[in-house]
Amino acid sequence: MANLQVKDAQFQLDGTPFQILSGAIHYFRVVPEYWEDRLLKLKACGFNTVETYLPWNLHEPQENSFCFEGLADVEGFIKLAGELGLHVIVRPSPYICAEWEFGGLPAWLLQYPDIRLRCMDEVYLSKVDRYYDELIPRLTPLLSTNGGPIIAVQVENEYGSYGNDTTYLTYLRDGLIKRGVDVLLFTSDGPEDGMLQGGTIPGTLATVNFGSKPEESFEKFREYRSDEPLVCMEYWNGWFDHWLKPHHTRDAADVADVFDRMIRAGASVNFYMFHGGTNFGFYNGANYQDKYEATITSYDYDSPLSECGDETEKFRAVRSVIANYRGIDEKDMPQWPAPISKKSYGRIVMTESADLLKQLPAISTPLKRTCPEPMEKLGQNYGFIVYSTQVSGPRTGEMLNIQEVHDRAQVFLDGVYQGTVERWDPRPLPLDIPAGGAKLDIVVENMGRVNYGPKLKDFKGITEGVRMNNQFLFDWTIYPLPLDATTSLPFEPISKTSERTDRPAFYKGEFTVQEKGDTFIRLDGWSKGVVWINGFNLGRYWEKGPQRTLYVPAPLLRQGQNEIIILELHHAENPVIELTDTPDLG
Known part of the structure; x- marks a missing residue:
């Protein structure tokens, strides 16, 4: 029975000093067929732990109707991580942020007009309790105290950035304990006074989130917790993108340097993200500071592993830091899994359409x-x-x-x-x-x-x-x-003489695949809309960028005939798309 504990301001796992080297991989942003590939690449980089959020809106899409299959099979993901020799940290909501739609809260909560979110509101807590009654019993068999890989569980998420209702945090923590969660519990917040005052609770491990200046961040943390391990629960080594803004990148050497300084100071570190993945469907979130800004479909995050699972310069720099720190040769690190092929399937002509307003x-x-x-x-x-x-x-x-x-x-x-x-x-x-x-x-x-x-x-x-x-x-x-299915659309052949109308319309085309591989949809000449492959909602595109291609993982394709449906909100200069082997995130 493994048990992560705190003793003398450091972690011990089964009584042995333990430093968490973790990377975030969100199972819900990666097709299940690729979970093993991404987890093996985490190990190949030298990490010993994987961290993931759990989005409530994915697991309870309609009130009192639960889903734990496909992309939502969190139990399968955690079990697989354990089988591959990784420890697991879970951050089980109710709120996750994560640049995910509504921060992971289900939209149906807003059917209750007077509901107050993320506080001791009776209506809100009744929904959280019902969700936890369904979710937590699925996780307890996977706790390290029961022989599973989960070594730690988070209480809420960055709560000090939102509120100061520590009674609410205590309620959630006690609810986890009452339902059988007996592994290490923790909170995570920014390294600022107000955040650490509002987001932490006595008797529960506190951690901090940041992307740079680790010495300053840990110094602020030490003002509040002098006898706890140093943990950067979110090391922001990249960043996410909004529509209408440039693609974010960060120098790999800078990322490696900050990481090296943290682990040599004895801190445990979780890379947010190690592998970002994709905001499939309508699940991208948005931010509102001065104005509303929606997050793009790709969640590449400029992380060590790219959106399609490729090794990057940042991956190599981070692996080198871990190898040097452990005093081992990089050749002795765990092996990289077999490569995933990428394919160009060429230009695909849309042959049918359906006008949205008419239909x-x-x-x-x-x-x-x-x-x-x-x-x-x-x-x-x-x-x-x-x-x-x-x-x-x-x-x-x-x-x-x-x-x-x-x-x-x-x-x-x-x-x-x-x-x-x-x-x-x-x-x-x-x-x-x-x-x-x-x-x-x-x-x-x-x-x-x-x-x-x-x-x-x-x-x-x-x-x-x-x-x-x-x-x-x-x-x-x-x-x-809601467009949760596209099967009932009444398509007609596209007229060669049709004039540009700037009316929303669905387009349909077909293409043949002999050998499956990852591919990327280019929509040059299209304006704005949504793409489905074989009924699976890939997400949104927009000519204003920065993103120029949509990632299509090979498991979404069929050998033989494949169907693509596009909802174009304005017009396509020419109803043709291209399936290329090269991503373009701007």
Whole structure:
């Protein structure tokens, strides 16, 4: 029975001094077929532990309906890590941040309009308790005290960056203990006074998160915990990307130097991230500081292992530090697994299409409402939503005001595109309504809920109202479009003579695969949208970048015929995509 304990300001594992050298790999950002590959590469770099968050919204996608299969098979991931000789640290929510949609909180929580998140709110805690009653019994057999690989479990996540309700933290900690979690429990926070005061609880190990200046960070930590091990629970060795911003990179030598200084000071370190993976589907998060900024589909994070699992210069620099520290030759490190091939399948022509607005009755069940309601009030979590109403005319020179659109609205008058209103640029749109009136359609994209900070409670769709000048518009027909499946789309052959309309449309094409390999979709000439491969939602693309390709892991492909479906929100210069063997993250 392995047991991680604290003694004399250091860790001991089964009574022997132990230094945690860990890397974060999120099972939910990697197809299960590649879990072993990524874990073996973690070992090949010299690490002894893997860390992962657990996103509540993946495991309870609808209230009281649980999922622990496929990408959500956290038990399978933890067992595999143990079989490969790795220890495991789990950070089991309810909140994870992680640049993940809503910080891992399920969107259906927002159906309760008065709910208070991440505090001693009775409604919120009742949902957390029910989730923990389902989740924690799945983890307890995997604890090191029961012969499993889990050596430590986190309480909440960076709570001091959000609040100071230490009664809430204590409630969560005691709830873990009550459900049988008897391994080391810990909190993690930034190395600042307010964060360490609000996010830690007596009797529970504290850790700190940072990307540089380790001496200063640990010095601040020591002001609060003088007799505990030094732990950087999140060593930010890279960073994530937002749409409309440049791709982040960090010098490998700088990363290695900071890491070397930490481990030579006796600190335990968890790389956030070791392997970032991908925000598949609609699970990317967003940030809101000065304005709303959505996270891109790739979660490459400029980490030691790239999005598609390739070794990087940073990987080699980190492995060298670990080898030097241990006094071993790099040739004696664990072996690198067999390489995964990459393939170029060439240009794929889309042969069929389906206009979104025309097909609304076939792909959505309309709802009548006096006011435009956000998704959550309609029981919808992700995807798109369309608001339709009739506007009287004539009206000349009036301005359409969409109040608090979350996050991006395309406006159509009698089916003709008028312009786009964006949350980060919410300017009124001039509209001329003809005599007799016109039909107004507003297509809104949920680009990902805020995952960090005070704007966490992030409703989606039109959240306040729609006005012509100062006159509110009432009597709406609303079409929810969660797009959790694409099988019912009524496609037709693409007309060679069709004109550009700037209307959202689905496109479908097929391609043949003789030999499966990882590949990357280039959408040059396309504008903005979402891609599905064989029914699997790969995520979003946007011509404004920085990301220029979408990663397609080989296990998503079939030998023989494969189907690709694209929702293009504006237009494609030419409905052709390319499957290349080279990623491009900008």
